[in-house]
Amino acid sequence: MNSEHVEVIYTDGQKKQFPKGVPIEEALDAAGKGKDRWVAGRLNGVLLDLRSGLEEGGHLEGVPVDSKEGLEILRHSTSHLMAQAVKKLYPKARFAIGPAIENGFYYDFEVDEPFSQEDLSKIESKMKEIISARLEVKRREMPREEAIRYFEERDESYKVELLEEISDDIISCYQQGDFLDLCRGPHIPHTGHVKAFKLLSVAGAYWRGDESKPMLQRIYGTSFPDRDGLKQYLKFLEEARKRDHRRLGKDLDLFSFNDEVGAGMPIYHPKGALLRHILESFEKREHLRRGYQVVMGPTLLKTDLWKRSGHFDNYRENMYFTEIDEQSYGVKPMNCLAHMLIYKSRIRSYRDLPLRYFELGTVHRHEKSGVLHGLLRVRQFTQDDAHILCMPEQLHEEIQGIIDFVVEVMGIFGFAYEMEISTRPEKSIGTDEDWEKATAALVGALEGKGISYNVCEGDGAFYGPKIDVKLKDALDRKWQCATIQCDFTLPDRFDLTYVGADGHRHRPVMVHRVILGAVERFMGVLIEHYAGAFPLWLSPVQATIVTVTDSQVDFARKVWEELKGMGLRVELDDRNEKLGYKIREAQLQKVPYMLVIGDREVSAVGIAPRRRDGTQLELMSTGDFAALVERECLEASKGRVGLGII
RNA sequence: GCCGACGUAGCUCAGGGGUAGAGCAGCUGAUUCGUAAUCAGCAGGCCAAGGGUUCAAAUCCCUUCGUCGGCUCCA
Numbered sequence: 001m002n003s004e005h006v007e008v009i010y011t012d013g014q015k016k017q018f019p020k021g022v023p024i025e026e027a028l029d030a031a032g033k034g035k036d037r038w039v040a041g042r043l044n045g046v047l048l049d050l051r052s053g054l055e056e057g058g059h060l061e062g063v064p065v066d067s068k069e070g071l072e073i074l075r076h077s078t079s080h081l082m083a084q085a086v087k088k089l090y091p092k093a094r095f096a097i098g099p100a101i102e103n104g105f106y107y108d109f110e111v112d113e114p115f116s117q118e119d120l121s122k123i124e125s126k127m128k129e130i131i132s133a134r135l136e137v138k139r140r141e142m143p144r145e146e147a148i149r150y151f152e153e154r155d156e157s158y159k160v161e162l163l164e165e166i167s168d169d170i171i172s173c174y175q176q177g178d179f180l181d182l183c184r185g186p187h188i189p190h191t192g193h194v195k196a197f198k199l200l201s202v203a204g205a206y207w208r209g210d211e212s213k214p215m216l217q218r219i220y221g222t223s224f225p226d227r228d229g230l231k232q233y234l235k236f237l238e239e240a241r242k243r244d245h246r247r248l249g250k251d252l253d254l255f256s257f258n259d260e261v262g263a264g265m266p267i268y269h270p271k272g273a274l275l276r277h278i279l280e281s282f283e284k285r286e287h288l289r290r291g292y293q294v295v296m297g298p299t300l301l302k303t304d305l306w307k308r309s310g311h312f313d314n315y316r317e318n319m320y321f322t323e324i325d326e327q328s329y330g331v332k333p334m335n336c337l338a339h340m341l342i343y344k345s346r347i348r349s350y351r352d353l354p355l356r357y358f359e360l361g362t363v364h365r366h367e368k369s370g371v372l373h374g375l376l377r378v379r380q381f382t383q384d385d386a387h388i389l390c391m392p393e394q395l396h397e398e399i400q401g402i403i404d405f406v407v408e409v410m411g412i413f414g415f416a417y418e419m420e421i422s423t424r425p426e427k428s429i430g431t432d433e434d435w436e437k438a439t440a441a442l443v444g445a446l447e448g449k450g451i452s453y454n455v456c457e458g459d460g461a462f463y464g465p466k467i468d469v470k471l472k473d474a475l476d477r478k479w480q481c482a483t484i485q486c487d488f489t490l491p492d493r494f495d496l497t498y499v500g501a502d503g504h505r506h507r508p509v510m511v512h513r514v515i516l517g518a519v520e521r522f523m524g525v526l527i528e529h530y531a532g533a534f535p536l537w538l539s540p541v542q543a544t545i546v547t548v549t550d551s552q553v554d555f556a557r558k559v560w561e562e563l564k565g566m567g568l569r570v571e572l573d574d575r576n577e578k579l580g581y582k583i584r585e586a587q588l589q590k591v592p593y594m595l596v597i598g599d600r601e602v603s604a605v606g607i608a609p610r611r612r613d614g615t616q617l618e619l620m621s622t623g624d625f626a627a628l629v630e631r632e633c634l635e636a637s638k639g640r641v642g643l644g645i646i
Numbered sequence: 647g648c649c650g651a652c653g654u655a656g657c658u659c660a661g662g663g664g665u666a667g668a669g670c671a672g673c674u675g676a677u678u679c680g681u682a683a684u685c686a687g688c689a690g691g692c693c694a695a696g697g698g699u700u701c702a703a704a705u706c707c708c709u710u711c712g713u714c715g716g717c718u719c720c721a
Contacts, residue, residue, distance in 0.1 A: 106716095114650055203716030204649025211718055215649055218716070246714095250657075259653095259694065259712045318720090363721090368647050369712090371719060383721065468721095480721060518721040549678040576678075584682035598680055610681060 006057035021053035025189070028062045038062035039073045039193060040186045047073070049139055049186040065193070065225040075100035077137065077188040078197050078223035079107045084179035085126035086219075089119075095181065096158040096207060096216050102476065103233065104222030108205055110158070114217050120199045123219070127197070134192035135176040139185055144171050147182065158207065196230035197223035243474035245527035246374040252532050252589060254540075255375065264372045264379030266520060271540040274569070276519060278538055279526075280360055281645050282637075283384045283516065290405060292358035292386055297338025299362065303328035308493060309337055310429050314462040318365045335361035336487075336512060339387040340494045343508075348498040353508060354390035354398055360519070361385045375524035376479055382519045388511040389496065392437075395509055399445035399467075399484060402513050406469055406482045407451075409515050412638050415529065418478065419451055420468045422459035429462060430489040438486035438509075439465040463487045464512075474528040481517035481525065486510075533590040533612065537633035537641045542569045543609070543625075544591045546582040548598035550574075555602045559595070559622055566626045567644025570595075587612060595625070 005017045010031050018027050024041035028050070041048050044058040047069060054060075063070045079098035082105075086093050090111055098107030115123075142150075144163060150173075151159040159182050163171065174183045176191055188194070199221040207213040224230040241247065249255045254272030261267065268276060284294060303321060306312040311319065311333070320331040332338075339357040348355070362382045371377055388398050410417055421442055424435045442465055446453050453467070460466055469482035487510040490496075497505040516522040526538075536542055543563070547556045553574045560572045571591075573582045579596065586594045596608040601619060609617040609625060620628075630643045 117651085201715055202650065205717045206648075209718060211648065215717075217649075220716080257712085263712065365720080368719070370647065370649090370717080372713090377720075381721065385721095483721070514721065516721090521721055546681085548680055551678075578678090578684060579680050581683055582681090587682055594681075596681065600680085608681085614681085616681075 006054050008054070008057055008060045011059075011061045018054060020055060023051050023053055024048055024060070025050040027054055027060060037064045039065045039070050039077075039188050042069075047186050049137075050189045052139065052186075066229075071225075072100045073186060074188060074193065074225065075105040075223045076183075077191075078194050078221065079105035080137075080174065080176065080179075080181055080183070080187065081127050081130055081191055081194055081197075082123060082199070082219065082221060083107050083109075083181060084130055084176060085123045087179055088126055089122060094158060095156055097162070098181075104200070104220060106205075106218050106220045108207070108216040108218045110214065110216050114204070115202045115219060117202075120202065120219065124197075124199055127194075130177070131191050131194050133177070134190045136190045137174055137176045137187045139187070140173045140175055140180070141170050142173065144169055147171050147173060150180070151182070194223060195225060196227045197221060198230060198234070237475075240474040243528045243531045244374075245376070245473075245524040248527050248532040249375070254527070262379075263369060264367060264377070266375055266378055266380070272523075274540040275534070275538060276523060278540075278641075278645055279516070279519060279523065280382075280384075282641060283360065284358075285640070286405070286409065286515075287356075287358040287384075287386065290356075290401070292356040295339060295342055295357045295359050297332070297335055297341075297359060297361065299332055299364075300324070300329040301332060301337055303330050305337055306330045309340075309490060310463065310493060314427060314429065318367070320364055320366060331364045332361070333363050333365045334512075335359050335363065335383065335385045336387055336490060336510075340490060340496065340510075343389055343496055344494060348389075348496075348508075350391060350498050350500045350506075353498060354388050354394050356386055356388045358384075358386040375520045375527075376473065378518075378520050381521065383514050384516045384519065385512070385514050388513065389491070389508045390511070391498070391500075391506070392509050395441045395486075395511070396445055396448075398511060399441060399486075400448060402484050402511070402515075403445055403449055403451065403467075406484075406515055410469070410471075410482075412640065413526065413529070415471050415525075417481075418470045419446065419453040420456050420459075420470065421446070421453050422456045422461075422466050422468060424465065425458045425460050425462065427462055428460065430464070434488035435465065438488055441486060442467050442484065461485050461512075463489045469517075471522075471525045471529075473525055474531075479521060479525055481522055482515050483513065483517065485512040487512055534592075535636040536592045536629060537637040539590075539592050540569060541571050541589070541591050542629060543571075543593035543595050544582075544586040544589075545570060545572045545574075545595045545597060545607070546579060546586065547574050548579050548596065550576060552597045552599065552602050556597045559597065559607060562622045563626065566622070568626060568629055583610070593625075593629075 004020055006020050007015055007017050008027050009015050014031065016030055028038055028041060038050060040063040041050055042061050042063055047063065065074055076099065083095055083098055086109060094110040096108035099105065144166065148160055148163050162182060172183065172185060173180050174185060174187050199219055201220045203218050204215045205218040206215055222233060224233065252271060253269050254275065255269055256267050258267060303312065315333060319333050322329050342357060343355060360382055362380065364380050367377060367379055390398050423439055446467065464486040466483050466485035468480045470478040471481050472478055491508050491510050496508055498508050500506045545556050545560055547553055556572060556574055560570055563570045583594055590612060592612050594610045596610060601607055604619055606619045606621050607625060608619045626643060634642045
């Protein structure tokens with residue numbers, strides 16, 4: 001092979017030679033398949049534009065538009081397309097950034113007037129014009145200085161700011177028609193590749209997410225290779241609205257919020273309270289069997305104590321304070337203080353350790369008004385909180401025990417989750433050495449279990465690094481639930497000690513951890529996870545008895561009492577309505593079982609159960625039905641919960 | 647907290663300066679019915695709260711509270 005040629009190896013192993021500089025597009029077409037499906041090429045793992053020339057040989061593959069990278073490129077290009085449309089309609093707009101995100105893209109602009117819903121339609125129309133023009137999307141490389149000059153001349157201060165942080169001498173821009181944007185690429189070859197897109201919403205967003213920086217206008221949108229994909233996604237959004245726990249909380253009469261009470265303070269109605277009670281009983285039992293001890297601390301603690309713990313200095317803006325008899329008190333935002341004082345209430349021996357204090361502790365945090373979100377972010381919530389005090393050499397095992405606990409519980413609820421390790425933030429207390437030790441303990445425990453995790457630098461709590469477990473809501477937004485946090489500082493501040501085998505005092509280490517996290521948030525995620533159709537063991541109402549006519553009401557009452565007596569959660573619908581009406585209502589309430597009682601059942605002394613999925617069971621006795629329910633509960637809860645609640 | 651939208655009956659929503667509307671739910675009556683809506687009648691609102699503009703405000707303006715979508719923060 002001479003230097004004028006490059007050799008390409010395709011994914012099927014086939015090899016071909018081309019003159020150097022041949023466009024990737026041509027080299028891919030030569031393989032004879034997939035023409036037009038590609039939005040980019042990948043040479044030796046690097047994504048490149050279809051129009052860029054091959055300067056070196058190697059493994060080459062086409063990136064199909066419906067692959068993960070292909071979609072990303074399409075969406076990124078759609079965001080550029082939108083920016084071009086905005087530039088045409090609002091020449092004074094300044095441009096910030098416009099990346100592809102998980103299900104679409106956004107672009108941030110600085111404009112005099114925020115965009116309205118009508119503006120979005122206008123922008124969409126302009127985008128369609130640009131698509132029809134099939135403008136070529138050209139990559140242009142230029143010296144950094146030249147690019148800075150170009151954007152300075154156009155008063156694009158955000159682009160200049162971005163450029164000033166790029167260290168490369170040569171940077172790339174992409175041009176389509178008269179619109180040029182700073183971008184790494186790659187992009188689709190021409191605007192005609194955008195087939196199905198929609199602008200979804202407008203929102204304010206701080207430049208670089210920093211509230212001290214100007215607020216920009218962000219337009220969110222999405223883009224798909226074809227109309228069907230877009231339609232499906234819009235359908236998913238619609239379905240997600242039906243699963244929304246705020247919607248279901250109302251429909252299923254679980255909880256409410258009230259203007260007169262205040263924001264972020266949930267009110268539990270009977271069924272919501274029962275659901276919560278079931279969760280909490282389950283939790284208590286699970287903790288007791290794992291060697292935790294249940295404790296309880298007060299809600300108000302003197303401010304001096306919060307000063308000693310470091311909360312006053314580091315967490316004050318999230319706390320509520322009040323005064324009693326001229327003494328300042330703080331409402332607890334965390335449960336740790338009382339637990340420390342329990343530890344301190346007597347001399348501890350190494351033989352006592354580890355100590356695991358568990359509390360369903362209700363805390364209050366002043367969350368900013370704009371972030372409140374149904375049950376998922378509130379100002380009053382109850383954590384399934386525990387603090388483990390142990391010897392440093394027990395730390396690893398304790399953390400592994402907690403991880404096992406989390407994995408087991410998430411398995412019972414059937415949640416998929418992501419684990420993250422967060423390291424030291426800027427605002428924090430403790431020595432570097434402590435932080436390193438604690439971080440190493442967390443990493444070691446996860447790696448020991450072979451669990452994969454992401455690292456979030458600087459996202460730790462002020463007192464220590466942590467492992468977070470994130471669950472997703474109906475819209476795939478992630479919410480932190482379980483968290484395991486090391487703390488080498490509180491035992492120090494409170495001078496916690498234990499007497500070792502050597503007769504000397506030593507410092508224990510502490511782990512803060514929650515499994516569900518906040519019961520409120522967990523319930524919110526749980527409601528969306530099951531779309532309100534809870535498994536039998538969690539369902540606040542497990543069965544509704546429905547009578548066919550008035551003449552069966554007496555018998556139905558007896559059945560009702562009997563089933564309640566056996567520990568089932570049953571309701572009776574003896575209203576004078578047609579059977580279909582009552583079935584429909586129970587169905588909409590997502591009750592797992594409907595127990596039909598007509599003349600047949602009265603004479604056979606039984607009930608005819610119908611599952612909420614529509615399947616019809618044989619007429620059976622109340623005892624058989626209770627046994628069925630028990631079996632199903634035990635199965636779904638992996639043996640934890642049968643009939644009744646503790 | 648910031649940007650934007652929004653707040654009308656229990657719920658879902660219409661009405662946008664001139665007497666508050668619909669469907670569902672509720673109540674009453676009729677009907678007594680076999681697996682996702684029986685019929686009829688009745689009742690229900692200080693239009694989130696407070697202030698202004700106007701002869702007149704649910705409607706226009708201001709403030710507050712709350713909700714929604716984001717930013718940021720976090721369980």
